Amino acid sequence: MTSGLVQNMQGYTEEQHTTWRLLYERQRANLDDKASPLYLHCLDAMVSSLTREQIPSVQRMEDQLGKHTQWTLKVVPGLIPAEEFFELLARRCFCTSTWVRNRSQFDYIEEPDMFHDTFGHIPPLLDPEYAEFMHEFGTMGWQLAKAGNTAALLGLQRLYWYFVEFGFLADTEGQPKLIGAGIMSSFGETNHAWSLRDELSPFKLSDVMNTPYRTDTIQTQYFLLSSIEAMRRELGAWFETMAA
Numbered sequence: 001m002t003s004g005l006v007q008n009m010q011g012y013t014e015e016q017h018t019t020w021r022l023l024y025e026r027q028r029a030n031l032d033d034k035a036s037p038l039y040l041h042c043l044d045a046m047v048s049s050l051t052r053e054q055i056p057s058v059q060r061m062e063d064q065l066g067k068h069t070q071w072t073l074k075v076v077p078g079l080i081p082a083e084e085f086f087e088l089l090a091r092r093c094f095c096t097s098t099w100v101r102n103r104s105q106f107d108y109i110e111e112p113d114m115f116h117d118t119f120g121h122i123p124p125l126l127d128p129e130y131a132e133f134m135h136e137f138g139t140m141g142w143q144l145a146k147a148g149n150t151a152a153l154l155g156l157q158r159l160y161w162y163f164v165e166f167g168f169l170a171d172t173e174g175q176p177k178l179i180g181a182g183i184m185s186s187f188g189e190t191n192h193a194w195s196l197r198d199e200l201s202p203f204k205l206s207d208v209m210n211t212p213y214r215t216d217t218i219q220t221q222y223f224l225l226s227s228i229e230a231m232r233r234e235l236g237a238w239f240e241t242m243a244a
């Protein structure tokens, strides 16, 4: 694990472990017929490290990711500056908080907690193609940040929002399924997004990058990505024009 903050496994209360288990069980059942097979496959493959019964160990999740896609994890207190975030992704390192919401925040939290950061974000990092996309995304963001290209960075941030946080991904039959971490980690957002699955916008990179988003209200627009591979190609071509 990257040096710095460490997770204090002894510091959690029984109530916090129970909150985690209830969040996990409710959401796993809710996602069963709604989530992308890519995500569900990875979530279930990680059940020995991203545990259902108790708050998971960051070290154990990292050990499992490391064996498959060489990603590492870094414990952070909360949101970090964009440039640092891109640099970490470029180095195949994802950030997670280790605090867990309390019971009064069961359905809504303003700031991402460990349930969002791990249950939402970590499973697809076990998938080779998704992991590669995140690495490329971070590399591009880091280079654009160093070059001071704020317009291009805004485009990348929108891509992150509309795919990594709130995206739909088509399954092998072309049916829309949920993938974004902001959806996966929220019972209410899952049901809201799912109710709009017949009204999705096609995921065209230029459209996504030109669509502003709001963080303070429930989402009204979702994009359906047909394949991560196709998006990686489109993103690579876009980056070449930015870097030229």
Ligand SMILES: [Fe+2]
Pocket: 112, 116, 117, 121, 165, 181, 182
């Ligand atoms: Fe997130």
